[in-house]
Amino acid sequence: MTNKLSELRAARGWSQGDLAEALDVSRQTVNALERGKYDPSLPLAFRIARLFKLRIEEIFHPEG
Amino acid sequence: MKTHATERRTALSGGALYRLYVVGVAAALGGNVLIRVAAELGWLGSAGRMLVAVVAVLPLVVAAGMFWQLLRQDLDEMVQRIVLEGMAFALIVYVPISALFVNLKTAGGWVPRLDPPDLLLTPAILVALGILLAWRRLQ
Numbered sequence: 001m002t003n004k005l006s007e008l009r010a011a012r013g014w015s016q017g018d019l020a021e022a023l024d025v026s027r028q029t030v031n032a033l034e035r036g037k038y039d040p041s042l043p044l045a046f047r048i049a050r051l052f053k054l055r056i057e058e059i060f061h062p063e064g
Numbered sequence: 065m066k067t068h069a070t071e072r073r074t075a076l077s078g079g080a081l082y083r084l085y086v087v088g089v090a091a092a093l094g095g096n097v098l099i100r101v102a103a104e105l106g107w108l109g110s111a112g113r114m115l116v117a118v119v120a121v122l123p124l125v126v127a128a129g130m131f132w133q134l135l136r137q138d139l140d141e142m143v144q145r146i147v148l149e150g151m152a153f154a155l156i157v158y159v160p161i162s163a164l165f166v167n168l169k170t171a172g173g174w175v176p177r178l179d180p181p182d183l184l185l186t187p188a189i190l191v192a193l194g195i196l197l198a199w200r201r202l203q
Binding site for chain 2: 024025026028029031032037038040041044
């Protein structure tokens with residue numbers, strides 16, 4: 001799965017630590033998400049979508 | 065936004081898990097040494113040595129309860145997955161190794177002599193290896 005997490009975060013000027021704090025996860029988890037090494041659970045995906053005011057499918061895409 | 069509090073919390077949780085287990089294993093091993101020395105020197109008596117055997121394991125029992133709480137409530141979902149994968153790895157590897165050990169011993173082949181410390185530390189080492197492998201894959 002690919003995602004736009006790092007672009008969305010960078011557009012807001014947030015560090016990985018800032019995003020981790022907002023999502024209540026570790027910075028390592030944000031790093032793994034951004035690198036596509038870890039796919040989030042559905043509740044975490046919803047939290048991410050809510051934070052960026054987007055739909056989940058606007059952030060996460062199945063690997064093409 | 066606040067900074068890095070979540071990272072600190074997870075690091076503390078991971079560190080607490082590690083320290084709890086190390087202290088628990090150390091207490092169990094310390095108790096084992098005390099029982100052996102006491103038996104050798106005729107101290108404590110049978111009932112006293114039994115008491116030491118049980119008391120020495122209590123920190124591990126407490127650690128197990130706290131580990132369960134940390135695992136279910138304090139770790140974020142990815143770290144939780146890493147720890148669970150590490151434990152699954154340990155179980156998956158430990159069972160065939162144990163079966164091989166038992167069969168070789170029954171067949172009269174050479175097997176290393178296992179003392180109680182080996183029995184305690186082998187799963188711990190395998191869990192650590194499993195966590196390392198899962199961590200490397202996800203980072």
